[in-house]
Amino acid sequence: MQTLKFANDDRMPILGLGTWKSAPGEVGRAVREAIRIGYRHIDCAAIYGNEAEIGTALEEAVSSGLVRRDELWITSKLWNNAHATEQVGTALQRTLQDLRLDYLDLYLIHWPVACRPDVSFPTRAEHFLSLEEAPLAATWTGMEVCVQKGLARHIGVSNFGVGNLAEISSSAVIRPEMNQIELHPYLQQNDMLTYCRQHGIHLTAYSPLGSFDRPAVLKKAGELNLLGNPTVAGIAKAHGCSPAQVLLRWSIERGTAVIPKSTNPVRLAENFQSLELRLSDREMAELAKLDCHFRYVHGEFWTLKGSPYSLEELWK
Numbered sequence: 001m002q003t004l005k006f007a008n009d010d011r012m013p014i015l016g017l018g019t020w021k022s023a024p025g026e027v028g029r030a031v032r033e034a035i036r037i038g039y040r041h042i043d044c045a046a047i048y049g050n051e052a053e054i055g056t057a058l059e060e061a062v063s064s065g066l067v068r069r070d071e072l073w074i075t076s077k078l079w080n081n082a083h084a085t086e087q088v089g090t091a092l093q094r095t096l097q098d099l100r101l102d103y104l105d106l107y108l109i110h111w112p113v114a115c116r117p118d119v120s121f122p123t124r125a126e127h128f129l130s131l132e133e134a135p136l137a138a139t140w141t142g143m144e145v146c147v148q149k150g151l152a153r154h155i156g157v158s159n160f161g162v163g164n165l166a167e168i169s170s171s172a173v174i175r176p177e178m179n180q181i182e183l184h185p186y187l188q189q190n191d192m193l194t195y196c197r198q199h200g201i202h203l204t205a206y207s208p209l210g211s212f213d214r215p216a217v218l219k220k221a222g223e224l225n226l227l228g229n230p231t232v233a234g235i236a237k238a239h240g241c242s243p244a245q246v247l248l249r250w251s252i253e254r255g256t257a258v259i260p261k262s263t264n265p266v267r268l269a270e271n272f273q274s275l276e277l278r279l280s281d282r283e284m285a286e287l288a289k290l291d292c293h294f295r296y297v298h299g300e301f302w303t304l305k306g307s308p309y310s311l312e313e314l315w316k
């Protein structure tokens with residue numbers, strides 16, 4: 001499989017399995033089936049609430065000889081309530097215990113947003129910690145300690161704008177190697193792509209299919225339908241493939257990793273097949289015209305009344 005190469009020559013498979021919204025009771029089966037199909041990269045996070053079931057599936061896959069641990073690339077993410085330097089390692093230990101692993105290939109700060117340790121999802125202004133109270137540089141120091149201890153091979157961030165990336169990079173001993181962000185033809189983030197190419201930072205595209213299965217609170221009336229877009233449908237028809245495969249291949253053609261979520265065996269296989277597709281320059285140019293800076297994961301849940309965060313600062 002095509003890979004993204006890191007500075008130490010480690011290689012991340014460009015297509016991974018997303019596990020956000022994969023329900024307990026389903027996610028373990030999906031992970032096992034994905035590995036059987038050939039997926040070698042699984043994207044996880046503590047806040048998804050399903051790492052223990054994924055851990056059981058990973059352990060079974062390795063102990064049955066289906067795959068070796070060193071053939072897998074496992075990513076997870078630090079949740080917002082453990083941003084203090086000394087909390088980072090504890091949070092990672094918990095994730096490793098749940099995933100039944102000795103190390104992660106990649107650990108990411110999930111959001112440039114902090115909340116109190118006793119709060120899992122902020123619902124009131126007083127649940128938040130501002131970036132003055134919980135500076136991202138201090139969180140990053142905790143991430144670096146995880147690398148020094150051998151608990152994470154690589155570290156990075158998620159949902160960071162260029163401003164936040166530049167800020168932590170300026171004081172970093174180990175520079176961030178990944179930013180995982182929402183990316184698809186409606187949200188192409190070309191400035192971010194350019195910045196990351198210039199600074200040796202890889203990108204991973206989340207919500208590449210538009211995350212239709214997001215909880216209702218994260219949806220807005222009249223949202224654009226990415227899978228139903230006529231340009232995408234036309235390119236799919238020309239190749240005799242599905243719109244999902246076109247969307248996934250668009251990410252791969254741009255040199256970004258992509259992590260579609262599915263718990264359905266047919267769609268898991270379909271998504272994996274996007275590795276075989278090739279899009280022409282003309283088709284990529286047609287897809288480039290679809291950019292309308294539209295976010296499905298808009299981040300408004302961090303900017304409720306009285307919160308120290310604003311959307312402008314978040315995505316700057």
Ligand code: A2P
Nearest residue numbers: 207208209210211213244260261262263264267
């Ligand atoms: P399911 O898990 O039932 O397959 P995203 O990766 O952007 O978060 O999107 C995930 C959503 O897209 C889920 O609802 C998932 O449903 C659906 N999905 C995954 N693969 C495909 C596909 N190949 N075609 C259509 N829908 C898909």
